Amino acid sequence: MLRYIHYTDPNSEEMVRELARIPRCPGTCFFMDINKSTDMKYLGGLKDWGRKLNNTFNNLLYANHFQHHIVKGIGDEMMLYIPDEVLKAKTTNNTCYALLEDIHAGLFLIKNHPDPDLFLNCKVAIHHCSEVYNITFFEGADDYYGSDIDLTARLMTKSIENRIVMSETFYQMVLKDLRALHLAEDSGCLSEVSAPYRELFKGVPVPTEYRYIDV
C-alpha cells in the first residue's frame, strides 16, 4: 500500500517511526530504454520521433498489460514495477517466466517488423526486488524506492540494443516458474540465455550476478 511521506520538520521523530513501520513490497522491476531516440530528435521533427515513440511504447505496454504499472518515465526510458501480489492476481502473464517471454516477444516483433519505419529498437534490464518500498515523497504520485530499484538501473548499463539483461535473482525466479509448469529450463527464449556474469556496480557493496538474452 502506498505511503505518502511528507514532514516539514527534518528531524521529525514521527517520520522515523513511520518509516520504520513501512513493509517491504517485493516484485519485479523492468527498465526499458529506446535506442537512438536522442539522435533521432536532432535528425527529425516531433511528427517523426513522436510517432515512433508512441508506437513503441504502445507496442511494449499494451500487449503485455503493463500500462498501469509505470513508476518512472524519464525521456525515452520507462521503469515498470509489478509487486508480486499484483502479478499473482493477474489472469495472464502472472509468472516471471511469462513476463520474460512477452518482453522478449515484444522486442522480437519490433526488431523483425517488416516496416522498419514504425518502431524503435529497445534494450531492457529486469530484476526481482525484495528491498523495495511503495512510498512517495510527492503527493499524488505512486512510486517505489529501494536499493533493488537502483540495482535495476545499474543493470541497464550492461544492456545494448535488442538485449534483455536480467539479474540472477530474476533468472532463478524464472527457473522456479518453469519447474512449476513442468517445462524444460531452456524453454522458449531461455534457449538463448548467456552464462552468468559478475559485476561490481557503482554504489552496490557486493558483486551482482546477471545474464542476458539477445533478441
Add this chain to the structure above:
Amino acid sequence: MELNEQKTSQCVILGITGRLDTTNYNVLEKKLLELIDDHNEKILVECSKMDYVSSSGLRILLMALKKITMVKGKFVLCGLQENIREIFEISGFTNIFEIYGTQEEALKVF
C-alpha cells in the same frame, strides 16, 4: 487454447479457440511448422474464437507469415474480435497481414 484443423480443396483452415499466450504459443508454433513442412502453403487462421493474444502469440504468427511468404504461399487471418484487432493495430500487423471479417470472405482469396 485449442486448435482445430480442417483441410479444404483451397487451403488449410486452422481455428484457434481461447487464449494464445506464453503458456501455449509453442503448440501453435509446432502446428504451423508441421503444416508448412508438409507443403501446406495456403493457410487460413480462423480467429473468431480467440479471445486473447500475447506478444508471444503475435511472434508466432509473424514467423509463419514470413516463412509462407518465402515459399510464395498465402497466410490469411479472419474473424478477429475487437480486442484482438486493437492489439494487431498497435503491433502494426493490420498492414502486413491479409485480414478478413469472416471465413467466407477469406476463402474467396485462395
